[in-house]
Amino acid sequence: MSAHANLERRRQAIYGWLLLSPAAVLLTVFAFYPSIATMWSSLFSRGTRRKPTEFVGTENYTDLFADPTFWLVAKNNLFYAGVTIPVSIFIALSMALWANSKISARGFVRTAYFTPTVLPMIAAANLWLFFYTPGLGVLDQIGSLFGLPSVNWLGQPETALWAIIIVTIWKEAGFFMIFYLAALQTIPADLKEAADIEGTSRWTYTRRIVLPLLMPTTLFIAVNAMINSVKLIDHLFILTKGGPSDASKLILYYIWEMAFAFFDAPHAAAMTILVIAVLGIVAAVQFLYLDRRTHYQ
Amino acid sequence: MKNLTKFMDSFGAILLAIIWIAPLLFAFWAATHSTSDAVNLNLFSPWTLENFRVAWNGAPWLKYFMNTFILVTVILAGQFFFTTLAGFAFAQLQFPGKDFVFILVLMQLFILPEVLIVENYAMVSRLGLFDTILGVGMPYMASAFGIFLMRQSFKGVPIELHEAARIEGCGLLGILWRVYVPLAKPTYLAYALVSVSTHWNNFLWPLIVTNSPETRPLTVGLSIFGAPENGVDISIISAATMMSVAPLLIAFLIFQRQFVQAFLRAGIK
Numbered sequence: 001m002s003a004h005a006n007l008e009r010r011r012q013a014i015y016g017w018l019l020l021s022p023a024a025v026l027l028t029v030f031a032f033y034p035s036i037a038t039m040w041s042s043l044f045s046r047g048t049r050r051k052p053t054e055f056v057g058t059e060n061y062t063d064l065f066a067d068p069t070f071w072l073v074a075k076n077n078l079f080y081a082g083v084t085i086p087v088s089i090f091i092a093l094s095m096a097l098w099a100n101s102k103i104s105a106r107g108f109v110r111t112a113y114f115t116p117t118v119l120p121m122i123a124a125a126n127l128w129l130f131f132y133t134p135g136l137g138v139l140d141q142i143g144s145l146f147g148l149p150s151v152n153w154l155g156q157p158e159t160a161l162w163a164i165i166i167v168t169i170w171k172e173a174g175f176f177m178i179f180y181l182a183a184l185q186t187i188p189a190d191l192k193e194a195a196d197i198e199g200t201s202r203w204t205y206t207r208r209i210v211l212p213l214l215m216p217t218t219l220f221i222a223v224n225a226m227i228n229s230v231k232l233i234d235h236l237f238i239l240t241k242g243g244p245s246d247a248s249k250l251i252l253y254y255i256w257e258m259a260f261a262f263f264d265a266p267h268a269a270a271m272t273i274l275v276i277a278v279l280g281i282v283a284a285v286q287f288l289y290l291d292r293r294t295h296y297q
Numbered sequence: 298m299k300n301l302t303k304f305m306d307s308f309g310a311i312l313l314a315i316i317w318i319a320p321l322l323f324a325f326w327a328a329t330h331s332t333s334d335a336v337n338l339n340l341f342s343p344w345t346l347e348n349f350r351v352a353w354n355g356a357p358w359l360k361y362f363m364n365t366f367i368l369v370t371v372i373l374a375g376q377f378f379f380t381t382l383a384g385f386a387f388a389q390l391q392f393p394g395k396d397f398v399f400i401l402v403l404m405q406l407f408i409l410p411e412v413l414i415v416e417n418y419a420m421v422s423r424l425g426l427f428d429t430i431l432g433v434g435m436p437y438m439a440s441a442f443g444i445f446l447m448r449q450s451f452k453g454v455p456i457e458l459h460e461a462a463r464i465e466g467c468g469l470l471g472i473l474w475r476v477y478v479p480l481a482k483p484t485y486l487a488y489a490l491v492s493v494s495t496h497w498n499n500f501l502w503p504l505i506v507t508n509s510p511e512t513r514p515l516t517v518g519l520s521i522f523g524a525p526e527n528g529v530d531i532s533i534i535s536a537a538t539m540m541s542v543a544p545l546l547i548a549f550l551i552f553q554r555q556f557v558q559a560f561l562r563a564g565i566k
Contacts, residue, residue: 026439105310113317118546126519126537127538179561283406
């Protein structure tokens with residue numbers, strides 16, 4: 001009997017690794033090895049024809065910390081995250097509450113909110129270009145009706161990052177709405193009835209019952225929004241290219257530029273490692289949170 | 298009073314919906330009118346398809362469409378293959394090292410492929426896949442997200458079905474193919490919709506890996522077509538944009554319910 005159990009265990013182990021190996025090979029080639037290689041190459045200097053690459057320790061990192069553009073880009077990205085995360089969560093929640101209530105034209109409303117999600121960011125940027133272009137753009141046309149002067153939204157440092165932020169919020173709010181909508185539909189109807197019998201105002205019901213019940217969804221969305229604030233940079237290529245004078249440059253765009261426009265892979269690698277470190281912290285926080293949730297459920 | 302709040306609700310919701318859909322409507326309007334009519338917002342100007350004709354002749358769109366289509370198909374086929382096998386191993390088999398490897402896979406959820414562009418580019422070049430559709434697709438095939446999703450789905454299959462198939466003399470791969478895969482159909486559908494719309498829209502990685510019209514997907518083609526150096530005007534860019542979003546947008550409008558369900562199923566862990 002035990003021989004049979006042993007055989008079965010061996011068989012499972014062999015099958016397990018066999019089934020896993022194709023994915024394991026790909027993950028190693030395109031995720032684990034590149035992560036380690038990035039770490040490694042961030043410790044070496046950039047090789048030129050005269051000077052071969054050599055080990056420089058943390059020099060690439062100290063270079064970055066001494067580079068004012070890096071700090072500007074980091075600051076831009078923090079600002080980008082700091083605005084897009086709360087605003088898109090707030091808009092997504094409002095959308096979900098509306099799309100879930102008995103209003104007229106609900107089908108149209110839901111479709112309108114969700115549509116930006118299925119468009120490529122590049123296409124979204126092209127649509128918004130038509131809004132922002134000075135003189136010709138829709139915003140300027142509307143402004144001129146009220147006698148406002150023409151504004152070059154994408155061309156001046158004060159407004160360029162804001163223009164980028166608005167496109168991001170427009171793109172992701174409808175996506176986040178879906179998660180809220182799903183969570184809202186799991187809230188039992190008797191809670192609403194009980195609140196009505198008690199004569200609770202709608203605002204109190206939303207604040208004291210709905211929002212706490214939506215808390216896990218909000219955290220899930222917040223983590224996604226955080227990842228998006230690193231990842232969503234495609235519209236920069238169309239709208240501003242990070243300009244004017246780096247005012248709207250974000251970190252992943254800077255990595256791309258460093259590596260593929262300035263051909264400075266070591267500094268790009270050092271920046272990549274910093275981004276991975278930040279994402280790692282976000283991951284750790286989420287795992288800790290998920291851990292807590294499963295304990296108390 | 299109650300009627301008033303209800304009216305305000307509808308009003309707010311519809312106003313936001315109109316704001317949200319406006320960029321798309323304006324682009325559609327610009328695409329179907331001459332440039333001067335479009336920028337002057339001349340509401341009574343005649344409609345035209347001229348912009349579409351000019352845009353269509355301005356770039357090898359058919360090739361771009363084909364590339365995007367092949368790309369999303371290749372990625373999806375790869376993802377189904379790799380994530381099914383790995384997801385099954387994680388869900389139903391016991392073997393030493395499983396938990397450790399699973400944690401490694403979970404870690405990959407946070408090391409986004411977008412962040413590793415520099416080294417992945419070096420890797421793709423080393424493998425001789427630079428400027429090939431396979432090179433664009435490869436890094437996404439063994440998706441940690443997909444493995445996780447398939448594992449969750451396979452875990453929900455009742456063990457009795459597994460046992461029954463085994464007693465009937467089915468081998469392990471046979472059980473996977475005949476019991477688990479058919480039962481996970483909704484998950485596959487959901488994953489397919491999310492994967493297709495993600496990779497149809499992907500830009501940065503294809504921009505780096507492709508270098509010729511032979512391999513370039515739509516998004517990269519569109520960005521090159523609309524680049525200021527090319528000096529095309531707003532109506533023609535709008536027409537090109539409408540053209541390139543049309544397939545996915547029409548599919549979305551038709552299968553809206555399934556789309557939304559798919560995103561939900563894929564998002565909830």
